[in-house]
Amino acid sequence: MFIGIDDTDSERGLCTTYLAAVLMDRLQPLGEIVGRPRLIRLNPCARFKTRGNAALAFHIESNRADEVKDTALKTLLQLSDFSGANTNPGLVIADEVTDEMAAFYRRAVTEILEIDEARGLLDEEGVWYRGFKKGRGLIGALAAVGADLPDFTYELIAYRERQRWGRPRRIDRASVWRADALTYPRTWDSVDHHNDRIVFAPHSADPVLFGIRGSDIPAIEEAFQCIESEPVERSVLFQTNQGTDAHILEGPIGQVRDSQSYRLRGTVTEPARPIAGGHLFFPLEKSSERINCAAFEPTKNFRSTIRELAPGDELEVFGSVRDGTLNLEKINILHLSERKSLAAPPCPLCGKRMESAGRGQGYRCRRCKTRATGPVSQSTPCRLEPGYYEVPPCARRHLSKPLVRMDGERVHPSR
Numbered sequence: 001m002f003i004g005i006d007d008t009d010s011e012r013g014l015c016t017t018y019l020a021a022v023l024m025d026r027l028q029p030l031g032e033i034v035g036r037p038r039l040i041r042l043n044p045c046a047r048f049k050t051r052g053n054a055a056l057a058f059h060i061e062s063n064r065a066d067e068v069k070d071t072a073l074k075t076l077l078q079l080s081d082f083s084g085a086n087t088n089p090g091l092v093i094a095d096e097v098t099d100e101m102a103a104f105y106r107r108a109v110t111e112i113l114e115i116d117e118a119r120g121l122l123d124e125e126g127v128w129y130r131g132f133k134k135g136r137g138l139i140g141a142l143a144a145v146g147a148d149l150p151d152f153t154y155e156l157i158a159y160r161e162r163q164r165w166g167r168p169r170r171i172d173r174a175s176v177w178r179a180d181a182l183t184y185p186r187t188w189d190s191v192d193h194h195n196d197r198i199v200f201a202p203h204s205a206d207p208v209l210f211g212i213r214g215s216d217i218p219a220i221e222e223a224f225q226c227i228e229s230e231p232v233e234r235s236v237l238f239q240t241n242q243g244t245d246a247h248i249l250e251g252p253i254g255q256v257r258d259s260q261s262y263r264l265r266g267t268v269t270e271p272a273r274p275i276a277g278g279h280l281f282f283p284l285e286k287s288s289e290r291i292n293c294a295a296f297e298p299t300k301n302f303r304s305t306i307r308e309l310a311p312g313d314e315l316e317v318f319g320s321v322r323d324g325t326l327n328l329e330k331i332n333i334l335h336l337s338e339r340k341s342l343a344a345p346p347c348p349l350c351g352k353r354m355e356s357a358g359r360g361q362g363y364r365c366r367r368c369k370t371r372a373t374g375p376v377s378q379s380t381p382c383r384l385e386p387g388y389y390e391v392p393p394c395a396r397r398h399l400s401k402p403l404v405r406m407d408g409e410r411v412h413p414s415r
Contacts (some may be wrong), residue, residue: 001062003072004092004145006055006136009206010084015165016160020056021236025073031062039155039238040144041398042108044247044372045259045320046289051057055140056238057147069093073130082132091117092143094127101125101146108143109246109399114411117175118142151244153405154301156220156354158209158235172228173198179212179226185404186219188243192393193415194301199393207233209396213242215405245401248318254289261320264291265334268313271338272306280306281325284317292325293317299391302414308384312337318400330390332409342375343384390414 003023008016017039024033037058041370046053058399072091080089095102104121104319107113113151116129118138123127131138160169174196181189185214190200201210214220217237224235231305247261256262266286273281280296295306306328316332344353346366354363354372387410389398390403403411 001065001068002057002059002092002097002145003067003068004055004057004094004143004388005072005076005137006089006090006140007087008076008089009086009168010081011204012081012084013205013207014079014081015208016054016056017236017238019075020058020352021157021159021234022079022177023072024058024236025077025234026075027062027068029062030064030067030071031060034059034061036154036229036239038144038147038149038238039240039242039245040105040109040140040367041242042140042146043110043112043259043261044397044399045261045322046112047224047259048058051248053140055144057144058142060093076130082131083154088128088134089132090139090141091131091302092122092127092129092138092141092145094125098125099327101142102148105146105148106141108139109241110249110260113139115139123164139358140279147241149239149244149291150243151213151246151380152218152239152241153213153243153378154217154237155213155240155242156212156224156235157211158224158229158239160209161231161233164230167206169201170230171198171201171210176200176224176226180221182226183216183219183223185215186216187214187223188404189213189393189396190223190404194392196393197394214353215243238414242398242402243405245318247320247397247399252289253284253286256291256321258321258323261314261318262326264293264326265315265316265319268309268311268315270311272309278303280411282306282309282325284315291321293319293328293399294325295328295391298396302328302391302395303388305331305384308340310337310380312381320357324391328391329397330388330403332388333384333386336382339380340377341380343378345372345374345376346375385412 030044040055041055076091092114143310192199212220212223266284269283269285295303314335318330319326319328349368354366357364364371389412403413
């Protein structure tokens, strides 16, 4: 049986990953968990979502199907926050994963789906399910069951003792930095070097103590052992689509749609324009099609890269479209245009730079008495190089692929 769960937490607390962890423990007497549980992030543009828009799924072999379903249902009812306005739990238990379910997952990570689409496919496939309140969680639960992961990473999530929920987390800061130094780049996004922040622990009242992301299981376990913290009630290593760019679609600029994420190619036509709040916008154009790209204030030091872009630079941009604007997650500089600036002309006799002769009077060389009417254009250096640039860990979306995972590419990681 393949069990999928989604939309059980709220902004106030609880956590679907914790529910799955508890449920797997409760099901152990009834069968055998096969492989690793999966933490599946869905379309980050979804309007109705919990904090990370994650759904959970795992595979159990059991000949006691009714007891499995009963235990799963009771656990969901016990560990869901039904008081949350946008909490609409869904539970799916399928006997097999069909091609139609896999296709549903691929749509759920790139599109906005409706509850009726999930219910319709569940009914067609004869899958047992239960939805509560609006039942929106059925979308994620079904997608998690159907998830196929040609690329994947891992996350080890450590959970707090119940009596500590809602209280400040106790995690030794120095031990987190040591763990990162020992295991990066096999683990990533535990800390943000440029912004001097620990980013692997939430600040909400949910049961999660911290989560270690990486591509190498021994490195993740090494980091876990290194971190000093309050007691851990339990921990689970999930297989996940995080850090894979699974949400990114290919497409020309003129065909992008709101609430979807893209890789687009084009040319910068104007320097980045700042607006109040520290946000930056610049236009990208190709074949007369044009889109605004945005680096918002939370992307922090990434904006210094965007400020350096100039008209004529050829880019690939990655991000999600909202209100017709692409919110940047990373860029790939394909070609840099020549930078030009105006400067005082050199003296044709001594070679030294002339100085202004006064407003509207051109330039002069005091030594040689030569004169020139106006400035000259000259090439200026650019601190950017071709290759990939990314937002810092404090601003990275779960699905966005960090540059440390991009083998064979010219990358400029955020640290």
